[in-house]
Amino acid sequence: MKKEVSTGNIEKIIEKWKGKKGSLIMALHELQHLYGYIPQKGAEKMSTALRIPLSQIYEVITFYNLFKLKEPGKNTIAVCMGTACYLKGAPELLNELKVLLKVEEGGTTKDGLFNLDVVRCLGCCGLAPVMTINGEIFGKLKKGEIKDILAKYKKKEQK
Numbered sequence: 001m002k003k004e005v006s007t008g009n010i011e012k013i014i015e016k017w018k019g020k021k022g023s024l025i026m027a028l029h030e031l032q033h034l035y036g037y038i039p040q041k042g043a044e045k046m047s048t049a050l051r052i053p054l055s056q057i058y059e060v061i062t063f064y065n066l067f068k069l070k071e072p073g074k075n076t077i078a079v080c081m082g083t084a085c086y087l088k089g090a091p092e093l094l095n096e097l098k099v100l101l102k103v104e105e106g107g108t109t110k111d112g113l114f115n116l117d118v119v120r121c122l123g124c125c126g127l128a129p130v131m132t133i134n135g136e137i138f139g140k141l142k143k144g145e146i147k148d149i150l151a152k153y154k155k156k157e158q159k
């Protein structure tokens with residue numbers, strides 16, 4: 001379920017880190033952990049409370065690519081582009097996913113159901129090419145199978 005961004009939660013995080021070393025980074029981490037991304041409201045509140053210009057906060061967020069500015073999709077798809085998977089056809093799988101979901105790498109589908117990420121080696125190269133959805137592994141994948149896998153996840157959401 002989508003988490004409403006609450007002022008109270010943001011204030012609690014700021015209070016916890018205010019005045020401590022590395023407060024901005026730590027507070028941003030905690031905020032992202034809570035919501036899965038950095039909501040604009042959170043960045044603005046931090047700017048006021050920590051007396052750091054908003055532009056500087058956004059510089060930090062964009063510098064560290066682990067911080068996300070957009071709310072992630074409900075299901076995270078990770079396609080492995082490590083060597084073994086790459087050689088066994090991962091680029092074609094990725095392309096198929098991009099077409100089916102109408103998103104680019106790092107993007108979220110319009111309906112908010114899926115996020116498409118690319119990772120390097122998931123540690124199960126024997127199953128190449130590999131993709132995971134929310135950590136569930138799909139190995140020895142063939143192009144035609146992706147549609148059915150996505151359909152299962154879509155169905156789950158409709159329940």
Ligand code: FES
Nearest residue numbers: 080082085122125
């Ligand atoms: S290269 Fe894909 S799991 Fe190792």
